[in-house]
Each structure stands twice: as C-alpha cells, then as structure tokens.
Amino acid sequence: MSDPAASEEIRKVLITGGAGFIGSTVASACLDAGLTPVILDNLSTGRREFTAGRIFYEGDIADAALLDRIFADHPDLAVTVHCAALTIVPESVANPIRYYRENVTKTLELIEGLVRNDCRRLVFSSSASVYAAGAGGEAGEVDEDAPIAPSNPYARTKAITEWVLEDVARTGELRAVALRYFNPIGADPEFRTGNPNPEPSHVLGKMITAYQGAEPFHITGVDWPTRDGSAIRDYIHVWDLAEAHVAALRNFDAIVARHIVPETSRSEVPYEVINLGTGDGTTVRELAEAFQDVVPGELDVRTAPRRPGDVIGAYTGTAKARALLGWAPKHTVAEGIRDALIWARTLAGTSAPSRSADTDTDADTDTAAARQDRSRRSDAKAKPPEPVVDVLMPYYGDVGLMQEAVRSVLAQRDPHWRLTVVDDGTETGVPEWFDELIAEHGTDKIHYRRNATNLGVTENFQKCLTLVTCPLVTMIGCDDRMLPNYIGTVRALMKAFPQVSLAQPGVEVIDDEGAVVEPWVDKVKRRVYAPRVQGAAVLGGEELAVSLLRGNWMYFPAICWRSDVITEVGFDPNLRVVQDLALTLEWVRAGAQIVVSDTVCFQYRRHADSVSSERAYTGTRFTEERDFFLDEAAKMDRLGWRRAARAARLHLSSRLHAATLLPGALRRGSGAGARRLAGYAFGPTRRRIG
Known part of the structure; x- marks a missing residue:
C-alpha cells in the first residue's frame, strides 16, 4: 500500500467539471477529507450553486490562458481530477462530432496545459462503458483486463482518452490513474449536490420519473440468462465513487510507482486503470423491488420485449480497488435509491416525502387525516434527513406574502431544514393552512406557533431564538423568498469555512410585485460598500467593521448563523433599527469572522x-x-x-x-x-x- 509521505504534498486539487454530478460530489468529498478543491467548469451542464463556498473558475478546459491563470493563482495545485465531459449516450449518437470535440480534443488541450504548468498527476473520470457490451453473452464479473469494445460515441471518447493518457504517460510527461465507474446512483448524503438533470436517462432515473408521474415503469427484456430474466447492472452510490477519488489522490504516487523500476525509471508506463463498482450485480427487477421497499406508494412495474441495442450488462469485482486504494463501497442500493429520490424531489421544488398519487383515496376524501396517514407510512419507509438549519419566520403582516415565503422554503433542494413560523398575534392567524401543510410534510419539518398577544418586532425575534435546536439558523422575513438553492448554499459555506460565525450569500432585491429590481440604495450598497468577492471570501477584524459601518451591505434575512452565536448575543430590545448590524458588530469585536459568497440564493423584498x-x-x-x-x-x-x-x-x-x-x-x-x-x-x- 501507499507510503503516506509519498503524496504528502497533495493538499489542493483541480477538479474539471466540478459543478456537475460526479465532479461536485468529488469536490465535497475532498473538502470533507481536508483537501481544497479548485473547480473549473463552463456550466454547460453543471450548476453554479454547486460551487458555493468553493474556489471556482468559470470557463473551458481548453482555454489555455485561463488554465495558466489558475495555476498562477494556485501554484500549490498538485493533481487534477478530470471529470469534465458530455455524458448522454443518445446525444452522442445523434451528434458524435460534438462529443469527440468536447471529450477528446479539449482533453488534449487540457493535458498540454497541465504539462506546461508542471501539474503532472491526473485522475481521469472514465466509464465501464468502454468494456464489450455483451449483447448476447452471459452476465458476469468484469475485471480490468476485460476486452475494450465501446459500443457508442460517448464510450469511445472515454476509451480514446484512456489511450491518449497511456501514451502520454509512456513519454514520462504525465502520470495518470483512470477510474472506470459502473452505474452511479444517489446523491451527496448531505444533499449539497446531486444529479443536475431533472430527468436522468439511466434506469433509476426512469423509475423515479415513472413513480412521480404515476406512470408504468417497463422492464425491457425478461428473457436474459440472469437469475430473474432481467438485465443486470452494478449500481454504486455516488458518494462511494467520490471517496474512491479521495483515496486515489491520497495514494496516487504509490499507485503509479508500481510501474516504475528504479534502475530504469521508465521501464513501465506510470498509468493505472481501476474499476469502481460494488462487486455485486443487481438486476432491473431487483432494483424495482428495492425501490418499492423505499417508497410508500406503488410502482407500477410492467414487462416489455427487448429493444434494439439492449445488453445484458455486467458488474465488477473490487479486488484491485481494495488493494490499490484501500477503499470499499459502504452504501447499499437502497440508500442510493433513497438519496436519489430525495434529491429528485428537491430538484423538482418539493420536499414532501411522498408523491400526491401515493393514496387510493380520491380528491373528495383526501382529508388531513388521510394525509397524516400517508405521512406516517412514508416516514416508516423513508425517514427524511435530520434537520441542520432552523428556518425561523417571525410573522405579522400580509398572509399571501407569508404563504409565498413558506412555499419558497418547501421548494429547497437540500432537505436538511425545519421551518418554524411564529405568528405575532395576528387577528385571525392561519392555523388551518398550516394544519394542512403539517399533515402533508410532517411535524418534523413544519411548526406553527401563535403568540397570544403582539410582542413587537424585536421581542418576537427573541422569541424565535428560544425555539432553536439545529446547529445553524436563519431568520427569513415573512415577505422574502428563498431560492431553491439557499439551504444547500449556506450549508456548503458553513461546512467549507468552519471558523466563521455566519454566512452572507448573494441576494436579489424584489419589489412589491416580486420582480427583481435594483433600487438606488441597493446599487450603492453593492457597488460602493460591499466587498468584491469572486466565489467566497472570509472577512473579519477592523477591516470588516469599517466596511459595515461605512455602509451596511448585509441582508439580515438571508444570513445563516451558527446557532450558538446568535442565541448567545440575541437582539437588543432597546433597538428598533439595524438589529442585524448591531448583532454582527458585537461578534466582529469579539473576534468572529464571516464568509461572504456571490452565489445568489435569496430574494429580499424592498417595499415602496x-x-x-x-x-x-x-x-x-x-x-x-x-x-x-x-x-x-x-x-x-x-x-x-x-x-x-x-x-x-x-x-x-x-x-x-x-x-x-x-x-x-x-x-x-x-x-x-x-x-x-x-x-x-x-x-x-x-x-x-x-
């Protein structure tokens, strides 16, 4: 195994395609492992919010000037994880020229840039699709020595890139490890990122789409020579894949050193291929059964004949990965299904644990009791994640705007939140509306409290703080709106910068009608007083105090606090204005730091x-x-x-x-x-x- 000192210099990692499904998850795993990811992505398929709290350069891997600037900015970059690629098989068949240009030609430009900047370690995101498809053969285990016979343009771009890397490694200009993934499923277990495609084309994606739309799911081909007649795949949780990348980074030098004989230094090629799978196959029918065990409703499974191009599939052993990486998969297929479902719901803009078609009752009999029963059945099978962010909403004012603010919380992609609305003694309140929400989403997600009398703004704020139990807290205005990426963004920021007391993400200002505007006061805030930030920056000390006192450029309802910070200081009952500034300055004087991000994830309403x-x-x-x-x-x-x-x-x-x-x-x-x-x-x- 590896000599820990051999890869000691690896502390910062360039990740191409770091805003995509695999790349963003790898970036999260690097952060959790103490490595600093530097993300390069042109956002053609990735999502900007996946870069929140991370060093990010928007651009193309073939942009030589940009690549040189990245290495000038970060001379300590020691290795590259190359995930950037187009990945849709049918699209590659329809437009092969684009796929060869993006996946092969631009990778050549990237390699030249890496060699030019003396970054000579590369971990390549390859694919098990490079292996022979086995259209008429028997399902079985595929190891790294199996024949290479890609069956579509996408797979061929991966195979060609592997051959390129091996040839370049043969010259000694580069060392490379190619990781051949089998079938990634799931999402980051903390739901910082996931598959950005709302309708993934793989089998599980089609299953989720069918389930959510109350449509049949068809198993095409039930006459294969497998244990139940359906095709077989190796479904691996994307977090296991991400941790395998971290292991490859940690052990990189030891892995490629196996191919170098000291007497000659170049008697073998410093290049290695490793399969990443679970070591066990799952048939499509078994996947459907596991899916059914996770969800509360019924998946309508039907069978159909094989389609042209269908293959029996395969799975891989894990012996080589265990030996070279010291890695083994930890997550089950059921966990991958669960995390993929949660991510799909949040991506669609609802955090409800069950779909509307999960019951046999019709609309006329769909009572609160029925919804509570569905919620209980759902919780028994797929308990929602533990909340990490307390979303507090002190409420007094327009019912319609408050309901709009609540719906913006329900639309969060990251489900690690709990909403508490504290009604400051409105005349009528809206308990029935909240009863329905609680019945649908559960008491672990939504709480509604109504003060017997009107306490006033500051006192109601303070009342909200007494209800905090999560490690993070935000206090949204009852007329503001979270964008769907808010919870994920602030959680990523607070995790990436554990030393800070609060996070201020990017904010849009909206008017009474909800249109995005830039009033004069906000224009001055941003262009004169606010710090210039690309990505995220940590601020503190007198410089921060000066900046805030010159012009309070922060937006209090969008701030995410560490709970122990805001609850310890609380709000000054003698102040009716600038409570947010007073609270922040109190902690800045005490030595606290804040992180500011340019990722827009909140809409602040400025009334005329x-x-x-x-x-x-x-x-x-x-x-x-x-x-x-x-x-x-x-x-x-x-x-x-x-x-x-x-x-x-x-x-x-x-x-x-x-x-x-x-x-x-x-x-x-x-x-x-x-x-x-x-x-x-x-x-x-x-x-x-x-």
Whole structure:
C-alpha cells in the first residue's frame, strides 16, 4: 500500500467539471477529507450553486490562458481530477462530432496545459462503458483486463482518452490513474449536490420519473440468462465513487510507482486503470423491488420485449480497488435509491416525502387525516434527513406574502431544514393552512406557533431564538423568498469555512410585485460598500467593521448563523433599527469572522411604502440610527479601532439614504420630516436631531 509521505504534498486539487454530478460530489468529498478543491467548469451542464463556498473558475478546459491563470493563482495545485465531459449516450449518437470535440480534443488541450504548468498527476473520470457490451453473452464479473469494445460515441471518447493518457504517460510527461465507474446512483448524503438533470436517462432515473408521474415503469427484456430474466447492472452510490477519488489522490504516487523500476525509471508506463463498482450485480427487477421497499406508494412495474441495442450488462469485482486504494463501497442500493429520490424531489421544488398519487383515496376524501396517514407510512419507509438549519419566520403582516415565503422554503433542494413560523398575534392567524401543510410534510419539518398577544418586532425575534435546536439558523422575513438553492448554499459555506460565525450569500432585491429590481440604495450598497468577492471570501477584524459601518451591505434575512452565536448575543430590545448590524458588530469585536459568497440564493423584498419607510420620511428612524452609530464609535474607540470609529461617526451611507428621501418627504408635505432629514444628511454629528 501507499507510503503516506509519498503524496504528502497533495493538499489542493483541480477538479474539471466540478459543478456537475460526479465532479461536485468529488469536490465535497475532498473538502470533507481536508483537501481544497479548485473547480473549473463552463456550466454547460453543471450548476453554479454547486460551487458555493468553493474556489471556482468559470470557463473551458481548453482555454489555455485561463488554465495558466489558475495555476498562477494556485501554484500549490498538485493533481487534477478530470471529470469534465458530455455524458448522454443518445446525444452522442445523434451528434458524435460534438462529443469527440468536447471529450477528446479539449482533453488534449487540457493535458498540454497541465504539462506546461508542471501539474503532472491526473485522475481521469472514465466509464465501464468502454468494456464489450455483451449483447448476447452471459452476465458476469468484469475485471480490468476485460476486452475494450465501446459500443457508442460517448464510450469511445472515454476509451480514446484512456489511450491518449497511456501514451502520454509512456513519454514520462504525465502520470495518470483512470477510474472506470459502473452505474452511479444517489446523491451527496448531505444533499449539497446531486444529479443536475431533472430527468436522468439511466434506469433509476426512469423509475423515479415513472413513480412521480404515476406512470408504468417497463422492464425491457425478461428473457436474459440472469437469475430473474432481467438485465443486470452494478449500481454504486455516488458518494462511494467520490471517496474512491479521495483515496486515489491520497495514494496516487504509490499507485503509479508500481510501474516504475528504479534502475530504469521508465521501464513501465506510470498509468493505472481501476474499476469502481460494488462487486455485486443487481438486476432491473431487483432494483424495482428495492425501490418499492423505499417508497410508500406503488410502482407500477410492467414487462416489455427487448429493444434494439439492449445488453445484458455486467458488474465488477473490487479486488484491485481494495488493494490499490484501500477503499470499499459502504452504501447499499437502497440508500442510493433513497438519496436519489430525495434529491429528485428537491430538484423538482418539493420536499414532501411522498408523491400526491401515493393514496387510493380520491380528491373528495383526501382529508388531513388521510394525509397524516400517508405521512406516517412514508416516514416508516423513508425517514427524511435530520434537520441542520432552523428556518425561523417571525410573522405579522400580509398572509399571501407569508404563504409565498413558506412555499419558497418547501421548494429547497437540500432537505436538511425545519421551518418554524411564529405568528405575532395576528387577528385571525392561519392555523388551518398550516394544519394542512403539517399533515402533508410532517411535524418534523413544519411548526406553527401563535403568540397570544403582539410582542413587537424585536421581542418576537427573541422569541424565535428560544425555539432553536439545529446547529445553524436563519431568520427569513415573512415577505422574502428563498431560492431553491439557499439551504444547500449556506450549508456548503458553513461546512467549507468552519471558523466563521455566519454566512452572507448573494441576494436579489424584489419589489412589491416580486420582480427583481435594483433600487438606488441597493446599487450603492453593492457597488460602493460591499466587498468584491469572486466565489467566497472570509472577512473579519477592523477591516470588516469599517466596511459595515461605512455602509451596511448585509441582508439580515438571508444570513445563516451558527446557532450558538446568535442565541448567545440575541437582539437588543432597546433597538428598533439595524438589529442585524448591531448583532454582527458585537461578534466582529469579539473576534468572529464571516464568509461572504456571490452565489445568489435569496430574494429580499424592498417595499415602496413600508412602516420603516414611513418612519424614514419623517426622519424618526435616523434619530435612532445616529444614536446607534455614535454608540458604536465609542465602542470602537475603546477597542482601539480608530478607522472603524471614524466610519461610525461619519455613517456615510445612512446620511446618503436620508438625502435620497428628502424629495419624498417634501412631496408628502412633511416639512418637519424634510428638516430632520436635511439636518441628518448634511449637518454635523451630534446626539439628537430635530
């Protein structure tokens, strides 16, 4: 096995295609193993949100200038995992030229760039489709010495790339390990990423599509020489694949060293091929049975004759992978099915544990009790993941906007959340609507509480914090909206940067109608005061304090906190404005850091005429803001942060905000308000105005 010191220098990894299904999962496994992934992806099939909290370069693997810049930025890159490729077999048959260009020609450009930048280790994402299809043979175990006979253009691009790598390795310019995957299923068990294709073309994808649409699933061919007559495959959980990549990185030098004789240094080719599978085959009929064991409803399974091009399939042994990687698969087929189902539901925009067709009752009799029964049956077979993020929603206001905000939480792709709505004593409340949601989604996902009396904004915020039990927490406004990637994005950020106290992801501003807008105040925030971030950046200390005091560019409802941080400090009951800024600055002074990401995953609603804007037009809120900033200046002085103290005394963005409201105050006929605003915007610093 490997000498741990042999690969000691591998700490940072370039992952091409790192925003796709396999590549993003490999990136997550690298992060969990203490390796730093640098992602290169042109996003033609990958998803930008899969790069949240990670070093990301958007571009093509054949872009020589971009590749040189990546290595200039990261001279410690020691190895490349090459996952970038087009992968749809029927598409490759219809458009082979595109597949050879993208998968082969551009890989040649990549290899040249790697050699040019002296990054001479490469782990290649290959495929078991390079083996002979076995159209008329018997199903059985395939090892690495089986004949290579790819049957479609996609598979041929993989085989050609392997031959290229072997030939280049023969020259000594590169060392390579090709990992031949069998049939990946599932998703990252923490649901940071998964298959970005809403309707995957593989057998399990078709099974999920049929189940969700209450349509039949056809087993094509039941006369194969297998144990039940259906074709056989080797289904491996994508997380097992990802961990095999980490093992290949850890053991890379030892793997290729097997082919080098010290006396000659190049008597054999520093190139190795390893199959990745479970060591056991699963027939299509067995897959359908395992699927049925996982889901609460019925999968309508039917049989059909073989189709042209159908093959019996095969599976691989794991002896070589165990010997060279020290790796073995850990996840079952059932776990792969479960994780694929959860990911498919979140990708479709619903986190419900069961589909609407899971019951025999018709619409007229589909009562809350029936839904509760379905939920209980669903939980017994596929218990949803443990919540990691408490989503708190203090509510008082427009019922329709609140329901829209709740639906945005239900649409999260990552299911590791729990929603608690705290109704601050509205006159009627909406308990019946929540009863239906709870019946459908379960009490482990949704809670609704209603205060007996109206506590007020800050007090209701504080009440929400007493309900926190998850390690992470966010407090969404009851009129804001999460985009479907919010939970996944903030979880990835908090995991990638364990030293930070909170994460501020990218935010869009929407108006009363829900349209994306960029008001003047937000434009100034982003272009003048907010830090310039590509990907994600960790900020802290006086520099962060200065930045926030010059212009509070954060959006509180979009922030994700570590629960122990926000619950320890809580909200100041004496403040009616800038509670978020006060809370953040308290922890910045205590040495906390934050992570800021440019991945947009939240929509903040800015109303034209809100309660706060009415108070703004009269100048009232700026009296409170000035007192807050003067208090902050004193605190910064005591800490010795002189630049932060000056920024607090100047509070430039707050003054500019007041100046922009002057015309509105005059139009409203509020002369006193206009005088207060003018005094605040242009007058000297003092304790009170007006």
